[in-house]
Amino acid sequence: MKKLINTPDTVLADALAGFAAAHPELAVDLDNRVIARGSRPAAPKVAVVSGGGSGHEPLHGGFVGPGMLDAACPGEVFTSPVPDQLLAAARAVHSGAGVVFVVKNYTGDVLNFGLAAELAAEEGIEVRTVLVNDDVAVEDSTWTAGRRGTGATVMVEKAVGALAERGAGLDEVAALGARVNAASRSFAIALTAATVPAAGKPGFDLPEDEIEVGVGIHGEPGRRREALRPARELVAEVVDTVLADHDLTAGDEVIALVNGLGGTPLLELYLVYGEVHARLAERGIRIARNLVGNYVTSLDMAGFSLTLTKAGPELLELWDAPVATAALTWT
Amino acid sequence: MKKLINTPDTVLADALAGFAAAHPELAVDLDNRVIARGSRPAAPKVAVVSGGGSGHEPLHGGFVGPGMLDAACPGEVFTSPVPDQLLAAARAVHSGAGVVFVVKNYTGDVLNFGLAAELAAEEGIEVRTVLVNDDVAVEDSTWTAGRRGTGATVMVEKAVGALAERGAGLDEVAALGARVNAASRSFAIALTAATVPAAGKPGFDLPEDEIEVGVGIHGEPGRRREALRPARELVAEVVDTVLADHDLTAGDEVIALVNGLGGTPLLELYLVYGEVHARLAERGIRIARNLVGNYVTSLDMAGFSLTLTKAGPELLELWDAPVATAALTWT
């Protein structure tokens, strides 16, 4: 394993200290592992809190700031944060209007956020949870853990953050989050496995000419293994898989995220975006807004995910609203 | 070789098409391979043009926009752009106040920009060249090709772009670029080799427990091979190497760039930043501004570079000036 770390046990603490040093405009609680905005809102507003295992940077800490999250809780690598941490975050940013938890749908996250929500409620902090579960690689069934939350987290956190900033009420903000999630689908392909520091070696072995199709963001293998093919063909498969599960028709507009999994050069991500753009254009679907880059990563995994969120005027307006975070900034 | 590409020969054309599709706010000339701002300045201003081989994204195309570059010319992967391209860029953005070429010091770049400057001069376009040569891994000697240009390109392009935006004259802008370059030093460490698409395999073999120290951004091996060590020790070596060639003393302020080479997760880069911050603090050097992320990459190479630019009030003001590009945005 080759990593720029001190010891596997101290990765999170060390990286968080670095994040705090790099972002003096944020309030980073190193003990509780909470990244929060540097200043409290002037008037009560719904606070948006997210979190999840580390190794997905810039998610979620990179999205804390005006217009997006109020706080983020990084767990250990690929391990959801603990309830204490989430409760500390809720306490830190609650300004009287309640808290929305944005939770990617993984058993660990659901359980830990769930326990935290109970504890917060006991303290009189009203909590609503927005579950993100956009990954069409996973069958959606009530008998299983259900679909994973991946790239759509960016769209949900951006939209929910923008609406909260405008002073919308707790239920309204939570309902929007659910709508954005429902309008989003993702699918990912990996060219290499990720190496969890504590594991010390790649999560799976992949021959030089094979890829994993339908991977998540935790280094787990995908739904199947395939031969590596030209980007155009891979993208065609990814786009078609996403569309097959989507309710998009010609004339619809989307926000598209071509997301790097951590080890893929931006040059390739732009190339992929070009293919996505062309494939969608063939089907009459217009990309109204896009992001190309590393946003929801899986440590050093090479590969990409595509997220398409159907976007009407409401969502586009929220998307365009100003945001000022470490990873996403516009005016 | 595992890459999200169609064919090695079409990487640049395909990626540039994707970049153009992703950034409708920019004017991308796919034939001439010029990325320019979407609109011409209201009044004549010095135009800042850069360029270089591809594979370093977001450099340079990601820095085109208000407050930074007027145009960028991507060459083939790791190959400097050709004079025709640079001339087309100069023509496209020249508004009567002359053109500054920001050139990383590599033989190919120097020669091609040099030929382009001659051609532009023949057309009556005044050109000044700012050479970036910040990499202390390379001996600085008049008998050799001299030091490479790496991370400092970001500082130079940001400062020069901001000053040009304010209406400063051609010589003034070029002189500032030279000053920022002179105030900057960089050093890099690689954990893995990069794979050039046309080469099809990594530029060098590196055992699981070894690193290359003093690498550039073109996948070439470094000055020497060492054992992989904890990040704290590696960073100490990098910081000390940079400082040994710098004129920084306790009380000085710097802009620090902890730059990923393409394959290193942001989590690790923040961890590295934390170590850099601590090491500099021990020496009484304060990081006034910082960037942590992938800015000057080397395809899929894992590793990082550190750039320290000594910064007085003038440079900090230019650094803080608004910028709106694909890769760098603030207000």
Add this chain to the structure above:
Amino acid sequence: MDVIDIPLVLAWVREIAAAVEQQEARLTELDSAIGDGDHGSNLRRGFTAVLAALDTLDEPASVGAVLTRTGSTLISKVGGASGPLYGSAFRAMGAALPGETADPAEFAAALAAGLAAIRKLGAAEPGDKTVVDAWTPALAAFERTADTGLAAAAGSAAEAAAQGVLDTVPLQARKGRASYLGPRSVGHPDPGAASTELIFRALATALGRLKPSG
């Protein structure tokens, strides 16, 4: 009289911690195959914190106090799926054992309460390829053999848990991360089931080593 007392329950938890420490790499390897490669480090982090927490717990008032503290610490320190699940299980066992000692039947009831907590929180059914598939047969074996003495019951529970782990191999996961693999989750043991086996083995080890004092 064959009872579990406070020293013994402390010894149990310490045995778990020792086993987790020793088996960390194996648990992580199992989790790498069908999960995200952190189960070993998750539990080691948790039980390291538990040991520290128990050191500061002076004079626990009951058997349950030890287990409740263990569970709370796991919840506070582990994260992931296993943190809340095991944490809740230990808290539920703690709540079920308010006395300074517990007899085999009481202890069996506590183990049952632990399983109930896991199932309530995680909603996993037997056969979903989770900790439930080791804890369920272990509990059944313990209950079946409780009147043969605690050590023997714990031993048979550990064996049943081990069998439960083996029985997860052919299963397709329906809960937890392994479920994302669909049919590719078949052919591997469940990491959580494997750590549950460790928990029951640790009980047998503690009981075999310490002569209960009660």
Add this chain to the structure above:
Amino acid sequence: MDVIDIPLVLAWVREIAAAVEQQEARLTELDSAIGDGDHGSNLRRGFTAVLAALDTLDEPASVGAVLTRTGSTLISKVGGASGPLYGSAFRAMGAALPGETADPAEFAAALAAGLAAIRKLGAAEPGDKTVVDAWTPALAAFERTADTGLAAAAGSAAEAAAQGVLDTVPLQARKGRASYLGPRSVGHPDPGAASTELIFRALATALGRLKPSG
């Protein structure tokens, strides 16, 4: 009479293109060792464009016109260090050969002008581990043997270039990317020197195959 005419110079350039196409991987491999792994693809891209440019060049007026067009195309299409260097060399050779034919002495002068252009632009001295280290001995051999006939002179130039490539192996690079490696550049042949050898070999091949018409 032993002269170089327009068909022959066209054949030369086409032989270079064929050699570059065939040797692309080797050139890139040499460049991977001490450079950035693109020398082969750079030159292939360049000479592919040259072939297309020559196809559109109808009725070149002089030997030099072919070489000038070759050089301009290389400058426009290659980029990197080798594009301007080889491009300028071919342009300089073109400027030196304004007639419809060139005799051995005129051609030797053109080769010298090519080297001068490379040295002016790149400022490399012999021994810096660059194309100069193949072109310089090749030129000297050509000059020395020019009166033995063009084919023989080109052959000895190619051999001298080959020796020049070998002689770059022990050198530490002082120009181009390989200079960044410092002492680690020692022990490898220079990729640009290797492509210069191809250029001279192609000349010998073209001269050996085509009976000059002049």
